[in-house]
Structure formats: structure tokens, C-alpha cells
Amino acid sequence: MFMHSLTLFAPEIPSKGKSKSRKIKGSPFFSQSFSLAPIGKMQSTIRNTGRRFLDQSSPLYSVKSIYPLTSSGYGLDQSRYVSNIPVKGSGHIVRKGTGGRSSVSGIVATVFGATGFLGRYVVQKLAKMGTQVLVPFRGSEDSHRHLKLMGDLGQIVPMKYNPRDESSIKAVMAKSNVVINLIGREYETRNYSFEEVNHGMAEQLALIAKEHGGIMRFVQMSCLGASPSSPSRMLRAKAAAEESVLREFPMATIMKPGTLIGTEDRILNTWARFAKSYGFLPLIGNGSTKIQPVYVIDVASAIMASLKDDGSSMGKTYELGGPQVMTLHELAEIMFDMIREWPRYVKVPFPIAKAIASPRDFLLKKVPFPLPNPQIFNLDQINALTEDAVISPNALTFQDLDIVPNELKGYPVEFLICYRKGGPNFGTTVSEKLKSSEL
Numbered sequence: 001m002f003m004h005s006l007t008l009f010a011p012e013i014p015s016k017g018k019s020k021s022r023k024i025k026g027s028p029f030f031s032q033s034f035s036l037a038p039i040g041k042m043q044s045t046i047r048n049t050g051r052r053f054l055d056q057s058s059p060l061y062s063v064k065s066i067y068p069l070t071s072s073g074y075g076l077d078q079s080r081y082v083s084n085i086p087v088k089g090s091g092h093i094v095r096k097g098t099g100g101r102s103s104v105s106g107i108v109a110t111v112f113g114a115t116g117f118l119g120r121y122v123v124q125k126l127a128k129m130g131t132q133v134l135v136p137f138r139g140s141e142d143s144h145r146h147l148k149l150m151g152d153l154g155q156i157v158p159m160k161y162n163p164r165d166e167s168s169i170k171a172v173m174a175k176s177n178v179v180i181n182l183i184g185r186e187y188e189t190r191n192y193s194f195e196e197v198n199h200g201m202a203e204q205l206a207l208i209a210k211e212h213g214g215i216m217r218f219v220q221m222s223c224l225g226a227s228p229s230s231p232s233r234m235l236r237a238k239a240a241a242e243e244s245v246l247r248e249f250p251m252a253t254i255m256k257p258g259t260l261i262g263t264e265d266r267i268l269n270t271w272a273r274f275a276k277s278y279g280f281l282p283l284i285g286n287g288s289t290k291i292q293p294v295y296v297i298d299v300a301s302a303i304m305a306s307l308k309d310d311g312s313s314m315g316k317t318y319e320l321g322g323p324q325v326m327t328l329h330e331l332a333e334i335m336f337d338m339i340r341e342w343p344r345y346v347k348v349p350f351p352i353a354k355a356i357a358s359p360r361d362f363l364l365k366k367v368p369f370p371l372p373n374p375q376i377f378n379l380d381q382i383n384a385l386t387e388d389a390v391i392s393p394n395a396l397t398f399q400d401l402d403i404v405p406n407e408l409k410g411y412p413v414e415f416l417i418c419y420r421k422g423g424p425n426f427g428t429t430v431s432e433k434l435k436s437s438e439l
């Protein structure tokens with residue numbers, strides 16, 4: 001609208017190229033003569049004129065933030081990404097309403113990694129209690145659009161950022177009092193190493209949160225099994241991130257969930273797709289590794305519980321595993337049961353699995369084009385599976401956050417019915433067997 005009116009009132013737009021000048025009669029808005037420059041050039045001139053105008057207009061720039069927003073393309077100079085969330089100073093929390101979606105929880109949370117699997121559940125729970133959620137995103141506009149619907153109008157604020165540009169991170173954190181870091185990746189790409197994504201970014205966020213001064217809670221998402229001695233590079237990077245985050249921000253809360261299960265998960269969906277396509281499932285390491293998979297919504301609830309408590313979760317590490325320890329084979333049985341396919345396995349010993357997965361890692365930085373992302377045969381995950389990933393004996397768990405995690409068998413895996421031969425409604429679903437009060 002602003003740009004539009006600017007266009008209408010633009011008196012004479014200077015243009016180097018050939019242009020015609022003419023008057024439009026009949027409208028007072030068009031009473032001045034203006035030049036018909038080539039459209040591309042005209043648009044860029046208008047953009048520049050608009051930016052100059054914005055630079056002079058003090059009301060927009062009088063928005064105070066802890067960090068001066070830079071002109072690097074992510075701050076106030078791009079009015080498109082500017083939010084008008086009121087700035088809350090350190091420790092100053094305003095709460096209004098009854099605690100529902102249209103209330104004001106007083107939390108302004110920046111959720112890094114909100115565009116991922118866990119992110120959607122975290123954002124949904126934050127929005128449901130009336131929290132303003134800033135969603136930094138780096139990809140296309142589509143990556144966050146499902147999140148916008150989760151809150152009232154203006155509650156969910158997507159902001160473009162670049163994880164390698166410190167000033168853009170400061171811009172997305174400037175107005176928040178809570179930071180949640182869900183950034184993580186279980187495979188390397190040509191652009192990003194395990195260490196940069198899983199450790200470097202977490203450390204940088206913690207450092208900026210410390211400098212910010214107004215961040216009251218910092219939640220760092222790690223992984224069950226993360227340890228400096230892990231055979232997996234990702235898990236070693238996650239362990240290093242835990243250490244760095246606690247060093248920079250000692251009051252941070254670290255969450256270490258087991259394998260996440262839910263509608264968009266990357267284990268049961270991948271297995272089901274593979275089993276449907278090839279008629280069998282490869283069981284890496286004979287499927288004997290013990291894991292403690294957890295329902296994604298329980299992990300999101302744990303994050304909420306840690307934000308809402310009296311500060312007792314600050315500076316602590318929680319290991320979040322589901323109620324059952326199971327082997328990979330047992331989890332695969334649950335998947336086959338739900339998709340109603342006869343379970344057929346090919347047991348793949350670790351050395352053979354590693355041999356199948358190695359070429360991608362070997363070629364990743366050697367070929368001049370991106371390679372497909374690994375699915376079942378991911379070398380680093382195969383290395384991780386050589387050790388059990390279960391909750392350690394004295395760890396803080398869901399119980400310490402007053403949460404009872406869901407059993408996996410049943411509703412949490414019911415999304416797998418979409419893989420059934422004959423369609424999702426072929427055969428009875430678990431929720432049909434349960435009473436509505438149990439759902």
C-alpha cells in the first residue's frame with residue numbers, strides 16, 4: 001500500500017535510458033508529469049526512493065531494540081520482515097488473559113529450527129498459550145507457512161535470517177525473552193558440516209543470547225546418546241554444543257530426546273516407504289541396538305513445562321525417552337503391524353551397512369554437485385547405532401517435569417495407516433478401539 005501510494009505520488013523519476021514523458025488527465029493524483037521508464041528500472045528506482053524515504057522517517061527507526069539493526073538485508077531496512085511486537089525489557093513480563101491462545105503469556109520466543117519436525121509442535125504449544133513466536137527461517141516462504149495458522153493474527157512472526165550472519169541472528173532475537181534452539185541435522189551437506197550445524201550454531205546463539213541481556217530462558221535441543229566419546233560425529237558435535245551452551249549461558253536448559261516419533265518423523269515413515277517399495281526392511285546391526293523412542297508431542301510438552309516452571313529447570317539437563325526401551329527390531333514390528341504388511345527383514349551387519357553408506361560421505365566434497373540425502377544408510381547414524389541410546393541411570397527425565405510420556409504403540413504411530421494397502425481406512429484403526437476419553 002505504502003509503495004503503491006509512493007508510486008502514485010512520484011513526481012519525476014530520473015531515468016538514464018530513453019523514456020517518454022506524458023500527462024494523465026482526469027485525476028488529481030496524476031496531475032504531474034512522470035516518465036515511463038522501462039518497468040524493471042522504474043521498479044528498482046521506486047524501491048530505492050522508498051528506502052531513502054524510510055531512512056528519513058523517524059517513527060520506524062525509533063523502535064528501540066537491544067541490538068541496533070543493521071542494513072545487511074535482515075533488519076529494519078527490509079520493512080517486510082519487521083514485526084511490531086512491543087519490546088519487553090529484561091525481566092519485565094506482562095501477562096494478560098486466561099492462558100489460552102488469545103491471552104498474552106508474556107513470553108516472546110525466538111524458535112530457531114521451528115521449520116522442522118519438532119518445531120511445528122513447539123510453535124503450536126507456544127502459540128496455544130498466547131506466546132508471540134518469532135520464526136527465523138532461511139529457506140523459501142513455504143517453509144513456515146503452516147506455522148502461521150497456529151496462533152492468533154500477528155502471533156507467529158516469520159523473519160528471514162541467515163545462520164551465518166551474526167547481525168541477522170541478533171535481529172531475530174532482539175525482541176524476545178526466550179530462545180529455543182532446535183537446529184540440528186543428522187547428515188552433512190556440501191555447505192554445512194555436522195560441527196557447524198549441531199555445535200557452532202548453538203554456541204553462537206548462546207553467545208548472542210548472553211550478550212542480549214534480556215533472554216531469560218534458553219532451551220537447547222540435543223540428542224539422547226550425545227557424548228564426547230560417541231562413535232557418531234553428530235552426537236559428538238551435540239555433546240560439544242551442550243558444553244558450549246552451558247559455558248556461555250549457564251542457566252540454559254538442555255533437552256536430550258530419544259528418536260522422535262510422530263506424523264512427520266524420519267524413522268517410521270522412512271521404514272514404511274522402504275518396506276512398501278521393496279517388500280522388506282534392512283535391519284542395521286541385526287536390529288539389536290536398544291533405543292528409547294519418544295512421542296514428539298511429549299518432547300514439545302517438556303519444553304513448555306521447562307518454560308513455565310519457577311526456574312527449577314534452569315541450568316539442568318533432561319534425558320527424554322519414551323516409557324519403553326526397545327530394540328530397532330521391536331520398533332520395526334510396531335511399524336509393520338500398523339501398516340498391515342507381513343514383516344520381512346534383511347539383517348545387515350554393521351560392516352556391510354557402513355560399506356553401503358560410505359560412498360556418499362567419500363564423494364560429498366569431491367564431486368561438484370549435491371548428492372542425495374541419505375535415508376536408511378546414513379553412515380553417521382549407522383555409527384551411532386553401534387551403541388545403545390537409552391536414558392542414563394541418574395538422569396533427570398519427564399517425571400522431573402511432571403510429564404507422563406505416551407506409550408508408542410497406539411495413537412502416536414497411527415499416522416502409519418496411510419501406508420496400508422487398500423487405503424488408510426482398510427482395517428480397524430487404534431483410535432476406533434479406544435474410548436474418546438483415552439485419545
Ligand SMILES: NC(=O)c1ccc[n+]([C@@H]2O[C@H](COP(=O)([O-])OP(=O)(O)OC[C@H]3O[C@@H](n4cnc5c(N)ncnc54)[C@H](OP(=O)(O)O)[C@@H]3O)[C@@H](O)[C@H]2O)c1
Pocket residue numbers: 112113114115116117118119137138139143163181182183184185192197221222223224256257258259260261266
Ligand atoms: N528427529 C529426531 O529423531 C531427533 C532425535 C533427537 C534429537 N533431535 C534434535 O531435535 C532438534 C529438532 O529435530 P527435528 O527432527 O525437528 O529436526 P529437523 O526436522 O531436521 O529440523 C531441523 C531444523 O534445523 C534447521 N537447520 C538444519 N540445518 C540448518 C542450517 N545449516 N542452518 C540453519 N538451520 C538449519 C532446519 O531448517 P530448514 O528447514 O531451513 O532446513 C530445521 O528448521 C534437532 O536439534 C535434532 O538434532 C531430533
